[in-house]
Amino acid sequence: MRNDQIEAMSEKQILQEILEVLVCIDKKIDYMVSKNTTIPETRRMYRNEMLSSGLDVMTLLSLPEHLRTTVKVLFEKGSATAEDISKITRKERAVESGYLNQLVRMGYVNKYRRGRKVYFSITDDK
Amino acid sequence: MGVTVAVHSSKGGTGKTCIATNIAALLSYKGYNVCLLDMDLKGPSLSALFNLYPKRWFNDYLDDKCDIENIFIDLSPQLKTKGRFIIGSSNPDIVAVRKIFDVNRNWQAKALKLLLDAKKSIFMNGTDILILDTGAGIEFESVNAIAVADLVLSVIIPNKISYFSTEQIVKGVYMMLEKKCYLIENMSSVYNLSENKEILGIPVIVSIPCICDILSNDCTNPVSLTNPNHIFTQSIKKICSTIEEYMYDK
Ligand SMILES: Nc1ncnc2c1ncn2[C@@H]1O[C@H](COP(=O)(O)OP(=O)(O)OP(=O)(O)O)[C@@H](O)[C@H]1O
Ligand SMILES: Nc1ncnc2c1ncn2[C@@H]1O[C@H](COP(=O)(O)OP(=O)(O)OP(=O)(O)O)[C@@H](O)[C@H]1O
Ligand SMILES: [Mg+2]
Ligand SMILES: [Mg+2]
Numbered sequence: 001m002r003n004d005q006i007e008a009m010s011e012k013q014i015l016q017e018i019l020e021v022l023v024c025i026d027k028k029i030d031y032m033v034s035k036n037t038t039i040p041e042t043r044r045m046y047r048n049e050m051l052s053s054g055l056d057v058m059t060l061l062s063l064p065e066h067l068r069t070t071v072k073v074l075f076e077k078g079s080a081t082a083e084d085i086s087k088i089t090r091k092e093r094a095v096e097s098g099y100l101n102q103l104v105r106m107g108y109v110n111k112y113r114r115g116r117k118v119y120f121s122i123t124d125d126k
Numbered sequence: 127m128g129v130t131v132a133v134h135s136s137k138g139g140t141g142k143t144c145i146a147t148n149i150a151a152l153l154s155y156k157g158y159n160v161c162l163l164d165m166d167l168k169g170p171s172l173s174a175l176f177n178l179y180p181k182r183w184f185n186d187y188l189d190d191k192c193d194i195e196n197i198f199i200d201l202s203p204q205l206k207t208k209g210r211f212i213i214g215s216s217n218p219d220i221v222a223v224r225k226i227f228d229v230n231r232n233w234q235a236k237a238l239k240l241l242l243d244a245k246k247s248i249f250m251n252g253t254d255i256l257i258l259d260t261g262a263g264i265e266f267e268s269v270n271a272i273a274v275a276d277l278v279l280s281v282i283i284p285n286k287i288s289y290f291s292t293e294q295i296v297k298g299v300y301m302m303l304e305k306k307c308y309l310i311e312n313m314s315s316v317y318n319l320s321e322n323k324e325i326l327g328i329p330v331i332v333s334i335p336c337i338c339d340i341l342s343n344d345c346t347n348p349v350s351l352t353n354p355n356h357i358f359t360q361s362i363k364k365i366c367s368t369i370e371e372y373m374y375d376k
Contacts, residue, residue, distance in 0.1 A: 056235035057269045
């Protein structure tokens with residue numbers, strides 16, 4: 001997008017644009033993860049240092065508000081789909097899905113499939 | 127599912143253990159099945175207070191060495207309460223306490239998960255109210271307890287330090303975790319059961335005066351059971367009603 005185009009946009013429009021791009025990136029990453037495409041280095045680092053550890057409460061307090069809200073609901077539910085969570089947080093399902101997948105990549109949340117649905121959980125048990 | 131109450135304060139020695147113990151005793155006297163858990167792993171109290179030497183400590187559960195149900199001792203026969211009154215103690219031995227200072231974030235992350243599992247199991251086994259006696263300030267163990275609680279009772283004493291540090295914790299922890307919370311003003315210069323008071327925008331359930339016979343009470347027999355007319359017992363009753371109201375609204 002050109003600079004003059006951006007300047008003509010309102011703050012809300014810019015945010016909307018950014019959100020769309022992020023959702024798109026997110027989908028691509030999910031696609032790669034499901035196809036087991038190796039994302040070099042970063043993925044390996046998360047695996048070793050974070051995936052095994054899960055989320056501690058001080059880290060939870062330091063998360064940005066939108067992610068903290070998502071994690072909090074997940075703590076209460078044990079495990080849930082993006083849709084379950086979006087009903088409680090009153091955000092779009094796609095938005096919650098984005099947050100949840102971000103948390104998965106950070107190594108704080110587990111993701112698994114049951115039937116046709118994708119579930120997320122804090123604890124390891126499925 | 128039952129209700130989980132964390133008794134916390136920003137600074138030490140405000141009366142958390144004393145209040146938590148008496149709330150637990152009175153609620154079980156009323157017929158609720160109560161579980162009181164010592165979450166103050168860096169400064170355990172309940173073992174000394176009630177002369178408890180269980181085969182398994184809460185520490186053992188967090189180290190994955192036993193099930194949560196293995197740590198409890200039932201005090202209802204001894205205290206003759208109508209409901210069950212089980213206590214889970216943390217190990218007061220200096221070696222065990224030192225060990226808590228050595229654990230890392232991963233251990234604390236796992237402790238949080240184990241605490242969630244423990245809650246499930248405790249409520250499945252018939253407990254109505256779980257009371258968590260926490261350590262003061264921002265420690266992993268205390269914030270874990272707050273994170274799993276439905277209701278936070280924060281004990282404040284009437285001085286500048288307590289107000290200042292409580293404000294930090296209200297904003298930085300209770301609000302962040304979106305917890306329903308109440309203040310209990312302890313060691314106050316006034317006795318106030320009825321007035322609707324707020325401090326830092328949070329309702330104060332009761333202001334409990336400084337009472338010297340509480341200070342020396344060894345709690346093996348909680349005042350709230352032995353002396354129903356005591357000012358302290360009256361205050362505890364008010365706190366219990368607030369918990370009950372919360373339970374029925376839930
Ligand atoms: N002899 C006393 N009689 C009555 N009140 C006292 C006495 N000594 C101290 N206090 C009061 O008790 C409260 C707690 O004291 P203080 O903050 O000094 O304790 P502390 O041990 O430093 O606590 P922390 O462990 O939280 O740092 C204060 O309000 C203080 O004024
Ligand atoms: N209203 C009161 N009047 C007089 N003494 C009190 C009052 N409330 C509590 N106490 C006494 O103050 C002392 C400290 O209380 P307690 O051990 O319950 O504090 P705590 O907040 O649990 O401390 P810690 O932070 O070390 O865990 C105890 O001896 C207790 O009996
Ligand atoms: Mg001090
Ligand atoms: Mg204590």
